[in-house]
Amino acid sequence: MQRLERLWYEHAAGPSLLAPLGWLYGALGALRRGAYRTRLLRARRLSRPVVVVGNLTVGGTGKTPLTIYLARELAAAGLRVGIVSRGYGRQGREARAVQADSDWRDVGDEPLLLVRRTGCPTMVAADRVAAARTLIARGAEVILADDGLQHLRLARDCEIVVIDGSRGFGNGRLLPAGPLREPAARLARADLVVVNGEPVHGSLGGAVLPADALRMQLAAQSAVRLDGRGRACELGAFRGRRVHAVAGIGNPRRFFGELAARGIEVIEHPFPDHHPFTARELAFGDELPVLMTEKDAVKCAAFANARLWYVPVSAVFSDADALRLRAGLLGRLRGAPGG
Numbered sequence: 001m002q003r004l005e006r007l008w009y010e011h012a013a014g015p016s017l018l019a020p021l022g023w024l025y026g027a028l029g030a031l032r033r034g035a036y037r038t039r040l041l042r043a044r045r046l047s048r049p050v051v052v053v054g055n056l057t058v059g060g061t062g063k064t065p066l067t068i069y070l071a072r073e074l075a076a077a078g079l080r081v082g083i084v085s086r087g088y089g090r091q092g093r094e095a096r097a098v099q100a101d102s103d104w105r106d107v108g109d110e111p112l113l114l115v116r117r118t119g120c121p122t123m124v125a126a127d128r129v130a131a132a133r134t135l136i137a138r139g140a141e142v143i144l145a146d147d148g149l150q151h152l153r154l155a156r157d158c159e160i161v162v163i164d165g166s167r168g169f170g171n172g173r174l175l176p177a178g179p180l181r182e183p184a185a186r187l188a189r190a191d192l193v194v195v196n197g198e199p200v201h202g203s204l205g206g207a208v209l210p211a212d213a214l215r216m217q218l219a220a221q222s223a224v225r226l227d228g229r230g231r232a233c234e235l236g237a238f239r240g241r242r243v244h245a246v247a248g249i250g251n252p253r254r255f256f257g258e259l260a261a262r263g264i265e266v267i268e269h270p271f272p273d274h275h276p277f278t279a280r281e282l283a284f285g286d287e288l289p290v291l292m293t294e295k296d297a298v299k300c301a302a303f304a305n306a307r308l309w310y311v312p313v314s315a316v317f318s319d320a321d322a323l324r325l326r327a328g329l330l331g332r333l334r335g336a337p338g339g
Contacts, residue, residue, distance in 0.1 A: 004176075005058070005059055005179065007171075008058075008170040008171055008173075008178050008179040009059075009167045009170040009171075009179065016173070016177045018173075018176050018177035019173065019177045021175075021176050021177060022173050022174040022175065022176065022177035022178060023174075025174050025175050025176070026174045026183065029174075029181075029182060032152070033152065036152045041152070041153075042153075043152055043153055043154065043155040044129045044153060044154060044155055045155040045337065046129070046132055046133065046136060046143065046154075046155070046338075047136060047337065047338050048136050048140060048141055048142060048143060048338045048339075049142050049143070049157040049158070049332075049333045049336035049337070049338060049339045050132065050142075050143045050145060050154060050155065050156045050157055050158075050336075051070065051142065051143065051144050051145065051156065051157065051158045051160065051329065051332075051333070052145045052148040052149055052151075052154070052156040052158070052159050052160065053066055053067050053070065053144065053145065053146055053147070053148070053149075053160045053162065054145075054147055054148055054149025054150065054159070054160070054161060054162070055147075055149065055161060055162050055163065055164075055181075056149070056161060056163070056169065056180055056181055056182050056183075056184065056186055056187070057163075057164070057167070057169060057170065057179040057180055057181065058175065058179045058181065058250075059164070059167070059179060059250035059251055059273065060164070060249045060250020060251045060254075060273060061162040061163060061164040061196055061250065061251075062162050062164065062194075062196035062216060062218060062315070063146060063147055063162050064110050064113060064114065064146065064295070065216075065218055065313055065314060065315040066160070066162055066194060066196075066216065066315050067083065067114060067144055067146045068114060068117045068118055068314070068315065069314070069315035069317075070144060070160075070329065071083065071114075071118040071120050071144055072118060073325075073326055073329070074142055074144075074329075075118075075120070077326075077330060079141045079142050079333075080139050080140050080141045080142075081118070081120045081121075081140065081141070081142055081143075081144060082120060082121045082122070082123070082132065082135030082136065082138070082140030082142070082143050082144070083111070083114055083115070083118070083120050083121070083122040083123075083135075083143075083144045083145075083146060084122075084123055084124075084125065084128045084131045084132045084135065084143060084144070084145050084146070084148070084154075085108065085110065085111045085114070085122070085123075085124050085128075085145075085146040085147065085148075086108075086124065086125070086126065086128065086147065086151075087107050087108030087110075087111050087124030087125070088108055088110070088147075088274055089108055089109070089274040089276075090104075090105065090106055090107055090108040090124060091105050091106055092106070093125075093126045094125075095123060095124070095125035095126075095127065095130060095131050095134070096123065096124050096125070097121070097122070097123050098111045098112060098114070098115045098122040098123065098124060099115065100112075100115055100116050102115075104298050104299050105276075107124050108124055108274075109274055109295050109296075109298050109299055110146065110147075110295060111124050111146070112298050113294060113295050113298055114146065116298075120144075121135055121138060121139075121140060123135055128145060128148060128151055128153075128154050129153055129154050132145070132154065141338075142333060142339075149161065149181075149182075150181055150182070157332055157333060157335075157336035157337075157339070158191045158192070158328075158329060158332035158333065158336075159189070159190045159191050159192070160190065160191065160192045160193075160194060160329075161186075161187060161190040161192070161193050161194070162194045162195075162196060162216075163193065163194070163195050163196065163199070163204070163209075163213075164196050164197065164201075164251060164254075165195045165196055165197035165198050165199040165200055165201065165204065166197055166198075166200060166201060166251070166253075166254065167179075167201055167251060168199070168201030168202070168203035168204040169184050169201075169203040169204070169208075170201075170203060171203075172184065172203055184203075184208055187208070187209070187210060188210070191328065191332055192214065192325065192328050192329070193209065193210050193212075193213040193214065194213070194214045194215075194216050194325075195209065195213050195214070195215055195216065196216050196217075196218065197216075197217065197218075197254070198215075199213075212324070214317065214321045214324060214325055215317070215318065215321055216315050216316065216317055216321075217315075217316045217317075218254070218258070218313040218314070218315060218316070219313060219314050219315075219316045220235060220258055220311045220312065220313045221234065221235065222234055222235060222311070222312070223235055223237070223238065223291060223309040223310070223311050224309060224310055224311075224312065225304075225306065225308070225309055226292075226297055226300060226301065226304040226305075226308040226309060226310055227304035227305060227306060227308070228304070229306070235259070235262045235264070235311065236262065236263075238259075238262070238264045238289065238291070239262060239263040239264060240263060240264075240265070241264060241265060241289070242265040242267060242288055243259070243264055243265070243266060243267065243288055243289045243290065243291050244267045244269055244282075244284050244288055244289070244290045244291070245259055245264075245266045245267065245268055245269060245290075245291050245292070246269045246271065246277075246282065246290055246291070246292040246293075246296060247269070247270055247271065247292065247293050247296065248270075248271035248272060248273060248274065248275030248277065248293075248295075248296050248299075249273055249293055249295055249296070250273045252268070252270035252271070253270075255293055255311075256268050256270075258311075258313075259291060259311075264291075267284075267288070269284075271296075275296075275299075276299060277296065277299050277300050278303075279303035282300065282303075282308065287307065288307070289307055289309055290307050290308050290309065291309050291310070291311055292308065292309070292310050292311070293310065293311065293313075294310050294311065294312045294313070296310070297310035
């Protein structure tokens with residue numbers, strides 16, 4: 001999968017044996033969206049507003065940090081927030097309430113991170129409509145659907161699309177010829193578009209991005225020992241030192257680049273997104289520190305030791321974009337049923 005993603009994101013669209021499959025994927029997706037638009041298939045509208053956070057591409061774009069940011073903003077506005085997620089990679093398909101001490105194998109790594117960072121009631125389920133209704137019955141006043149853009153059965157009152165500025169839309173092709181789940185033109189129907197990092201990828205040139213797209217940065221300030229002993233330390237404490245950097249996320253290079261920009265000498269160890277780590281995979285035969293993402297850390301707690309550290313990141317907006325995001329989000333919710 002990693003090799004395929006490199007082809008999608010690092011090479012311009014040229015002749016491809018997978019192109020016909022991409023056309024077929026696009027046609028089937030268009031038929032499905034048309035069925036919901038004409039009500040041959042029925043989207044389920046809930047009694048409380050629903051905010052969907054998603055992306056158009058395969059791989060990480062920064063959805064989870066943005067979902068954490070939105071949950072905190074909505075809570076600060078006095079709303080009781082519930083979060084629903086599919087729980088990618090978890091065991092079983094039954095609906096589960098996520099607790100801070102849940103096993104990541106049962107609920108997924110990202111939902112566990114969401115509940116630990118926000119404290120919001122969170123459920124994972126294949127049937128996200130039923131999960132959202134359960135949260136509403138328990139008092140949720142607004143539902144955040146993490147990675148729910150293509151889950152059309154759940155009607156939404158606000159759609160937020162996140163784009164990785166460094167990878168954009170890759171070669172611009174639909175799966176499996178490229179990374180796109182939907183055509184880039186889908187951006188025109190989103191309520192808010194958020195670009196994670198500077199939009200430097202060539203696929204984001206011209207008029208692809210809406211003029212009012214918001215800019216988000218992922219800020220990392222500290223490192224925390226995975227075994228919970230001692231205080232967090234500033235990332236600057238690792239400046240000039242060699243470390244092993246481990247990342248099982250959608251875009252490992254973003255994490256490695258963040259560490260290198262802090263003057264840290266990085267030995268890169270990329271893994272597939274949602275990778276289930278073992279202790280042996282993090283034993284590199286030396287005593288160098290190992291820095292990993294917070295999402296990876298939730299899967300490594302069972303074999304934590306003094307060498308293992310994780311680096312939390314937070315979504316950051318300029319003051320102007322933070323105000324625009326808050327106003328746009330709350331404006332959509334006020335006009336929604338039950339808002």
